[in-house]
Amino acid sequence: MSLVSFLRSCKAQLAKSVQQLHQITFVTGNQSSDMDSVVSAIAYSYFTHCQNTSEQIILPFVNIPEADLSLRRDIQYALSSIGIQSQDLIFADDLKSIPTDTKMQLVLVDHNKLEGENEAIMENKFHAQVVGIIDHHKDEGLYLNANPRILQTVGSCSTLVLTHLMDTIKKSSIDFSTGRFLVSAILLDTGNLKDAYKTKPEDVNVIMQLKKQVDGLSEDALKKENKTLHKQKRSTEGFSFTDILRKDYKEYVCGKFRAGISSVGGSLADLTAKFGKKEIENSTKKLRDDRQLDLMIIMNSYNDASKNTADRYPWLENRGCSFDRFGELC
Numbered sequence: 666m667s668l669v670s671f672l673r674s675c676k677a678q679l680a681k682s683v684q685q686l687h688q689i690t691f692v693t694g695n696q697s698s699d700m701d702s703v704v705s706a707i708a709y710s711y712f713t714h715c716q717n718t719s720e721q722i723i724l725p726f727v728n729i730p731e732a733d734l735s736l737r738r739d740i741q742y743a744l745s746s747i748g749i750q751s752q753d754l755i756f757a758d759d760l761k762s763i764p765t766d767t768k769m770q771l772v773l774v775d776h777n778k779l780e781g782e783n784e785a786i787m788e789n790k791f792h793a794q795v796v797g798i799i800d801h802h803k804d805e806g807l808y809l810n811a812n813p814r815i816l817q818t819v820g821s822c823s824t825l826v827l828t829h830l831m832d833t834i835k836k837s838s839i840d841f842s843t844g845r846f847l848v849s850a851i852l853l854d855t856g857n858l859k860d861a862y863k864t865k866p867e868d869v870n871v872i873m874q875l876k877k878q879v880d881g882l883s884e885d886a887l888k889k890e891n892k893t894l895h896k897q898k899r900s901t902e903g904f905s906f907t908d909i910l911r912k913d914y915k916e917y918v919c920g921k922f923r924a925g926i927s928s929v930g931g932s933l934a935d936l937t938a939k940f941g942k943k944e945i946e947n948s949t950k951k952l953r954d955d956r957q958l959d960l961m962i963i964m965n966s967y968n969d970a971s972k973n974t975a976d977r978y979p980w981l982e983n984r985g986c987s988f989d990r991f992g993e994l995c
Contacts, residue, residue, distance in 0.1 A: 668843045669748050671711050678722050679755055688768035690796070691726040691755075694822075696781030697913050697928075698729040700898070701850040703740050705774035705823045708847055709799065712830040715837055723772060724755055728783050731756040736912040739898035743849045747842045757783045765790055772797035775822040778805040781916055799825045820855040820863040823847070827871045835878065844879030845890055848872055853898065857891035899930065906940045906948040910963070916956065924960040925952065932967045 666674075682689045692709045694702020710725040727734070734741060734751050744750070760783065763769075769791040773779075777800040779788055787793040795808040801824075804816045815825055827834060827847065839847070851872060855864040858872060876882050901909060913928040929936065937945060953961040 666714075667840075668707075668711050668846070671714060672707065672725070672749050673753050675710075675722075675724050675755055676753070676759075679724055679759065682721070682724070683763055683767055686721065687764075687766065688721070688770075689763070690721065690723045690770040690772065691787075692723050692772040692774060692797075693726040693728050693784070694774050695776035696728055696783065696915050698727055698733075698737070698740075699775075699913070700737075700740050700743065700853050700894075701822050702775040703727060704743075704847065704850040705799070705826045708823060709772065709774055709826045709830070712827075712833045712837070716830070716833040727754050727756045728781070729757055731758050733911060736904070736908055737898075738900045739849075739853065739894050742897045743846055743894070747846050760786055760790075763791070767791060769793040770796045772799075773808075774799050774826060776800055776802060777816060778807055785918075799829060801825060817867070819865045820860070820868040821851040821853075823850040824865075824868045824871050827875075828867055831871075831874065835874070839875070839879050841879060841881040841886075844875050844882045845886070848875055848882075848887070849890065849894055852887060852891040853894050857887055901930075906936070906944050907952065909936075909940075910948060910952050916958075922959050923957060924962060925956055925958045926962045926964060927952075928964045928966065930966055933965055935967070936965075 679689065692706045692713075694706045706725040706727070710723050713723050731751050731754075734754075734756075741751075744754075769787060771779075771784075771787065771793050773795055777798045779785070779793075779795065784793075795811055797813050798808060798811045799813060799815045799822060801817060801819045801822045808814070813829060815829060817825060819825060848871070851858075851868055854860075855868050858864045858869055872887070876884075876887075901912070904912070909929055910927040914925060916923065916925045918924075931939075940948075949961055949963065952958075
């Protein structure tokens with residue numbers, strides 16, 4: 666079965682798992698659901714299915730509402746390049762249709778600790794058990810009996826997923842569009858292996874193997890795809906500031922304290938020039954109130970050409986606090 670056919674069958678398999686087996690296993694990326702999370706989840710699900718004849722399939726879960734996929738144009742582009750649309754995938758919205766007595770298991774990729782609203786629902790409503798982890802972030806020391814439990818610093822989590830399943834991948838017939846999709850997160854995260862700080866030998870090895878195995882996946886093709894992916898990832902044309910805040914948003918809860926963090930591209934001065942101070946204030950306050958946050962943090966990241974550096978700084982909004990600090994930064 667091809668990757669496309671497999672993905673198009675997943676929603677039907679979800680219904681079957683719930684209705685007939687009363688159990689389900691999801692592989693899910695982190696709550697920001699960037700390219701690495703999505704590719705890692707899809708690759709793990711597909712190649713595990715390829716090596717396993719069991720009736721029970723580990724289904725890829727996209728850890729955001731379906732409506733938010735349109736804010737991730739790089740992912741939309743990569744999925745459309747293999748013929749997949751949002752309606753083919755399983756999103757956070759689909760949790761509502763799952764009976765509460767369903768036994769749920771989770772494989773975490775691109776994170777190693779349950780986080781965010783959707784995984785809180787999985788844990789609290791379905792008593793989900795973490796049975797596997799593959800991640801390239803700091804080890805939180807949880808779920809020590811998970812199998813696999815792979816945590817290693819590499820450029821992209823998808824590198825670890827593909828390495829873990831490489832024996833199956835080598836035996837698989839992979840067409841050009843599928844091969845290009847599989848390496849998309851590595852290209853983005855390592856700048857086509859040109860980022861000396863992020864790129865590790867494991868990232869290089871996966872790219873080299875797929876170049877060897879997939880017809881047409883040449884250096885020129887990878888260079889072109891890397892350029893396109895980065896262009897799509899930066900694209901915010903037609904976005905409101907609310908969309909900008911939702912594009913890369915994470916939420917953390919510590920006891921009764923709830924904080925939201927939006928990672929935003931562009932300097933505060935540029936954002937103010939584009940959207941206006943009033944829209945930025947109103948959008949930020951609305952997100953804070955809608956999510957019932959005690960603290961809203963916006964992390965700006967941008968390249969300063971004069972310094973040839975990337976600058977990052979936070980600005981904050983909490984309940985009962987004005988935007989005086991915002992005014993100082995503009």
